[in-house]
Amino acid sequence: MPGLMNEEHTFLYDYGGVIPQTVTISSYTTAHEQLRLSSDNLTKVMIESILPECIDPKINIKELYEPDYWLLLRHLRMVTWGPFHTPGHYICLECAKENSDNGIVTKWDGMINLADMAIVRPDDAKELVLTHTINRDKFIFLDADVTVHLNKCKDLLLIERTRVSEEQKKLLPLAASISSVEGVDFVAVEEVVDWLSSLMPADFDVITEEYTQAFKFGLTNRCNVKCPKCGGAAFCYVQVNDNYFRPTRENLTEWKKLLGNSKGKVRSGKQ
Numbered sequence: 328m329p330g331l332m333n334e335e336h337t338f339l340y341d342y343g344g345v346i347p348q349t350v351t352i353s354s355y356t357t358a359h360e361q362l363r364l365s366s367d368n369l370t371k372v373m374i375e376s377i378l379p380e381c382i383d384p385k386i387n388i389k390e391l392y393e394p395d396y397w398l399l400l401r402h403l404r405m406v407t408w409g410p411f412h413t414p415g416h417y418i419c420l421e422c423a424k425e426n427s428d429n430g431i432v433t434k435w436d437g438m439i440n441l442a443d444m445a446i447v448r449p450d451d452a453k454e455l456v457l458t459h460t461i462n463r464d465k466f467i468f469l470d471a472d473v474t475v476h477l478n479k480c481k482d483l484l485l486i487e488r489t490r491v492s493e494e495q496k497k498l499l500p501l502a503a504s505i506s507s508v509e510g511v512d513f514v515a516v517e518e519v520v521d522w523l524s525s526l527m528p529a530d531f532d533v534i535t536e537e538y539t540q541a542f543k544f545g546l547t548n549r550c551n552v553k554c555p556k557c558g559g560a561a562f563c564y565v566q567v568n569d570n571y572f573r574p575t576r577e578n579l580t581e582w583k584k585l586l587g588n589s590k591g592k593v594r595s596g597k598q
């Protein structure tokens with residue numbers, strides 16, 4: 328049997344022993360890749376089909392918190408396709424200042440190492456809160472306390488299967504995270520979307536900011552790069568989409584160089 332890459336993966340959040348803190352992640356196979364390509368929903372195929380088969384021991388992926396999901400997905404990409412990625416653009420604020428007509432996003436065919444993506448870690452593990460109550464005093468108009476929770480993978484699946492209008496789609500992740508609003512009984516997430524839609528924008532902004540602040544930890548979608556033009560500090564955004572799992576030939580060649588002689592160390596089969 329051809330070799331699969333295996334690496335240890337440590338979760339950011341503590342699952343109180345229900346899920347071990349450290350697991351082994353192995354690369355996904357060509358069979359998994361075919362499954363991914365035939366699916367029109369990356370989140371669903373990863374959470375329900377691919378990730379459960381790449382983690383040892385078996386864990387309930389649906390119970391992972393969202394930040395751990397993104398970290399795990401990056402690791403899966405790195406053990407399966409290597410760490411190199413071509414984001415297609417970079418942003419240099421220094422260069423943008425000089426050529427204000429050209430916008431700030433510049434096309435770029437350079438590659439990044441996904442291991443360089445920034446991760447926001449707490450100074451103290453106590454900061455990794457799972458729920459957060461926004462006191463009514465924070466709102467401009469709303470007169471109720473609102474409690475939000477950190478979404479789990481099962482919430483991501485709920486978001487994927489909920490059908491709402493195009494303009495309400497962006498509200499779904501936040502809607503899924505709302506545990507309670509004082510004085511309102513929600514039965515379905517669609518009702519929370521309607522409730523969010525009906526808020527004054529000033530109050531909606533308060534909820535968004537409070538959520539972002541309370542649950543800011545984990546992988547960011549940014550990677551720092553050296554500006555190809557001025558050599559200064561630039562960055563790019565890394566989007567997790569189909570392209571993320573489709574490295575270029577150059578990305579793979581670079582990985583091969585990195586592996587070098589260690590290729591023989593790839594362990595055979597799943598651990």
Ligand SMILES: [Zn+2]
Pocket residue numbers: 419420421422423554555556557558559561
């Ligand atoms: Zn620059």
